[in-house]
Amino acid sequence: MMTNLFSMFDPNTNLMNIPFNWLSIFLGLLIIPMYFWLIPNRYLLIWNKILLTLHNEFKILLGPMSSSGSTFMFISMFSLIMFNNFLGLFPYIFTSSSHLTLTLTLAIPLWISFMMYGWINNTHHMFTHLVPQGTPSILMPFMVCIETISNMIRPGTLAVRLAANMIAGHLLLTLLGNTGNHLSYYLMFMLIIIQIMLLILESAVAIIQSYVFAVLSTLYSSEVN
Template sequence: MMTNLFSIFDPSTNLLNLSLNWMSTIMGIMFIPYTFWLIPNRQFIMWNMIINKLHLEFKTLLGPNNSNGSTFIFISLFSFILFNNLLGLFPYIFTSTSHLTISLSITLSLWLSFMLYGWINNSQHMFIHMIPLGTPSILMPFMVMIETISNIIRPGTLAVRLTANMIAGHLLLTLLSNTSLNLSNYMIIMLIFIQILLLTLEFAVAIIQSYVISILSTLYSNEVN
């Protein structure tokens, strides 16, 4: 019997003292290389279309000052989070993005790189960005404090948003599955139908969250240029 509901998110499965839960973070790579040496199929063509659309959108968000190839880091971020979110929907596969160890590592490293680049190369622009245009002189110190705090908590909000959305759906599916022990056959059929709908919703959430994280990271990087 499960003693703690959140134990399903505890990476405790191991083999010969090697953690198997985090293997899901690199399993997504297994789905990519075959497209480079097999004949292109519909999946490969569809994935290329998605990448091209993302490239154009990220390029628009980054503006004319972006460097060539700067959109690829955000496309890679989208692909990495998307693969991990989708793999977590399969049974007995640990959702690595539902753990703050992974999500906070991704967002914090990106945020630190943006901040270092901005303060080293565009320090005057970073100071100007702290005070919105048209702010009264008496409110300028408060606006600097507010902008500084909002800037510092950005990696935390990105990580918590991704983690919370991944945990919420999985917890709901777990709670519903635990209630099926003492139900009649008709109620079990209805419960299976509800879980299929929730699984479809989780599939959409996995795509949306990877898109949101990559878009917000693009917007944050645009502010330092």
């Protein structure tokens, strides 16, 4: 029985007080068919096409000064988040991407590494980012404060955006599902159709949010080069 609306997102599957919910992060490896890894097939060709498209797009965003192979880090992040978002749509599977514990773990180390690399290797370039071109002299101190604050809240916005979008859809599905016991057969049929439409919408959100997280991380990385 839920004690509050958000208790369905709490880790509660355990064995000898050892929580098992976070093992759902690795469940994506189990649902991939075995022959995906063995021989060239349709699954592998489609996935390679997706990875190649992401690689080309991230390479354009990073610019010509980026290191070779740096796009694969963001592609791997996209894959991890997308798998976890999709797994959260299945019943009785812990939605790890709806928790700030996971999203902040992904966003903060990325942001810290970008800042350390930028300030150590491109210090002058990082200072120029604090004052946009064409800013009047009297507004420069204020612009430095604004740009510094906006830069520091980037990992928070990345994490909150992903977690809030994932938790919002699950809350809506739960609220609508809890009303099914008190509805007539006609309204129940309408509720099932609405739930199916929401699941399709959440499937699109799962892909879009993982893509947005990866693209914004790529853009933040390109700013320090």
